[in-house]
Each structure stands twice: as structure tokens, then as C-alpha cells.
Amino acid sequence: MTLRIWFQSTVEIATYHSYRQALLDHFARVAPDLEVALHGVPDGTWGGLANSQVMQMPYAYHKILSDVLFEQLRKAEREGYDAFVLGSFTEPWLRELRSMTDIPVVSTAEAAVHVACSVAQKFALVTMNVENEWFQRVNMQARSLEGRISGIYVVRPEATEREINTIFTDPSAYLARFTDVARRAIGQCADAIIPSEGLVATVVARNDLREIDGVPVVDPIAAAVLYAEMMAKLHRHTGLKPGRRWHYGKPTQAVLDFIAGKSALIG
Known part of the structure; x- marks a missing residue:
């Protein structure tokens, strides 16, 4: 069934x-x-x-x-x-x-961070604006995961959900900025990257961005x-x-x- x-x-x-x-x-x-x-x-x-x-x-x-x-x-x-x-x-x-x-x-x-814990000792969350960053920081602290998270980062310039929805037809500039932020996180000991918002995660997954400099990109969807x-x-x-x-x-x-x-x- x-x-x-x-x-x-x-x-x-x-x-x-x-x-x-x-x-x-x-x-x-x-x-x-x-x-x-x-x-x-x-x-x-x-x-x-x-x-x-x-x-x-x-x-x-x-x-x-x-x-x-x-x-x-x-x-x-x-x-x-x-x-x-x-x-x-x-x-x-x-x-x-x-x-x-x-x-x-x-x-x-929760699913994304559980998967990340299976492939990395330290992982980073990369999101689209400071509002999401704050929520995720609070939620991860509530799970006592501070020791596993190397950092939570924002792709700048910041964007709202409606703005992210418009970039699916030409995501190259946004993906380049996402990759730059991910590389900064990797330089600060992240061994996995989570695109930590639904639209961001979908843009990343749709464009097959699965690894950056040997570090896996977890697909939250x-x-x-x-x-x-x-x-x-x-x-x-x-x-x-x-x-x-x-x-x-x-x-x-x-x-x-x-x-x-x-x-x-x-x-």
C-alpha cells in the first residue's frame, strides 16, 4: 500500500x-x-x-x-x-x-538537523533573513543543539518569501551569494550546510547544489x-x-x- x-x-x-x-x-x-x-x-x-x-x-x-x-x-x-x-x-x-x-x-x-547530525559533527544553517535566523536560533537552543551548530547565517541582501519565489527562473545570483555564505560557514568549522527555509531549500535542491568544497548540503525537503x-x-x-x-x-x-x-x- x-x-x-x-x-x-x-x-x-x-x-x-x-x-x-x-x-x-x-x-x-x-x-x-x-x-x-x-x-x-x-x-x-x-x-x-x-x-x-x-x-x-x-x-x-x-x-x-x-x-x-x-x-x-x-x-x-x-x-x-x-x-x-x-x-x-x-x-x-x-x-x-x-x-x-x-x-x-x-x-x-527537525528532520534536516537529525540528518545533518548523521553526516557532520558540526553543521551550519543558512537562511534568508534575520527573522528566520532568530526563530531558528531559538528552536535549536530549545533542542540543546548549540554544540552541534557551528553558526546560523543569513544570505544578504535579505529577502522575503515572496522575493525568493521570483528567483526560480534565474537563481544564479542568489545561489552564488548562498555559496559565498556557505563557504564562510565552512571556514568556521561547518562540515554540513542546511539551507534552512523552505523556499531557499527548494531553490538549492532544484539546482542540484549538493556539495560545496567537499561539504554536503543537506536537502531539508x-x-x-x-x-x-x-x-x-x-x-x-x-x-x-x-x-x-x-x-x-x-x-x-x-x-x-x-x-x-x-x-x-x-x-
Whole structure:
């Protein structure tokens, strides 16, 4: 039976035509035996702004995405998907999403760093702007990975998600700047490079930038999808699921019914 993976982007994917097609092409290339369904957030979710223009406002960022991500995960579960990929390096609501379901919820960022740990003692993250850099620094510190990360770097001039979406047709200048930053990271002891944002990672992967000066470039999109495949197989064949005693406590049906009732009253 073909495994079905729900890949959830946090951009308005229907309007990111180049990024959308690049992702679909990449799924077909790295996971031809899987059914990978790409989903974004609805048009208008960000009010005409790019994600990174909102992510520094914690209430707004999480409120906007909570209204979408929880329902998308419920839909994936109802439709029988085997795993759910949270395709954002900011990892919004990752803990809460894992607490909702027994199917694997895979973080693109987490999958990429786990793979990097398997090929390098020290690795670097290279991202597109300081907003993403801050989020990734906080998230990596929360995982106690400071000892494995040689640094987190920004490709300059900085760019938003919408700006990155425009470079797929001619990425040469951006890839040159990315490579320059990666070489600086390598000079500061990085033995693997992670393009640490979905659009950046897709531009890099689409152009087959797999190694720089003998240092591997980890593909976070492939890592997330194939990690989801592994987790789905472990769930199917061994029953593996999140620990429910502490960090990922799952709500009981009574609590879910109570929440539904409260929501109906508020609505």
C-alpha cells in the first residue's frame, strides 16, 4: 500500500506558482514511491504580507496559523494520510500538533538537523533573513543543539518569501551569494550546510547544489518527506507514537467535546 504524506506549507501556495511547481517536481524526484500531497494556507491568510513580516509578532503569527494548521491536521487524519509534514523552519504549533494525533507529525527543521547530525559533527544553517535566523536560533537552543551548530547565517541582501519565489527562473545570483555564505560557514568549522527555509531549500535542491568544497548540503525537503516515510512505517509496523505522559499529552474525548461546545458558544 502506497504511503500518503500530507506536506503542509505555511505560505499561500496557490499564489507561489514557481515554488509550488518546484516542490511538486522535487517530491516526484526524491520520493517516487510515495503519494505526497502539497497544501498551503488559504489565500489571504497573511493579509498581503509575507510570513516573515508577521512572524516577529508572536500573537498574530500563532493566531493566524493555529486557525489553519489544526484543521489541516484533522483533515489529513480524516482522509487517511500516514504522516503530516510541517513544512516551516519556524515550527509553529509543533508540540500541539503532535498532541492531537497518533500519525507522525514531522518538522522539516527537525528532520534536516537529525540528518545533518548523521553526516557532520558540526553543521551550519543558512537562511534568508534575520527573522528566520532568530526563530531558528531559538528552536535549536530549545533542542540543546548549540554544540552541534557551528553558526546560523543569513544570505544578504535579505529577502522575503515572496522575493525568493521570483528567483526560480534565474537563481544564479542568489545561489552564488548562498555559496559565498556557505563557504564562510565552512571556514568556521561547518562540515554540513542546511539551507534552512523552505523556499531557499527548494531553490538549492532544484539546482542540484549538493556539495560545496567537499561539504554536503543537506536537502531539508527530501529529508522531511523521507523521514516522514520512516516514521509512518514505524507507526504502522511497530505502533510507535508520541509519548503521552508529559510533553505530548493527548486530549481525551471528553475534553475534545468540551472544547467543541465552547467553540460553538463562542461562534
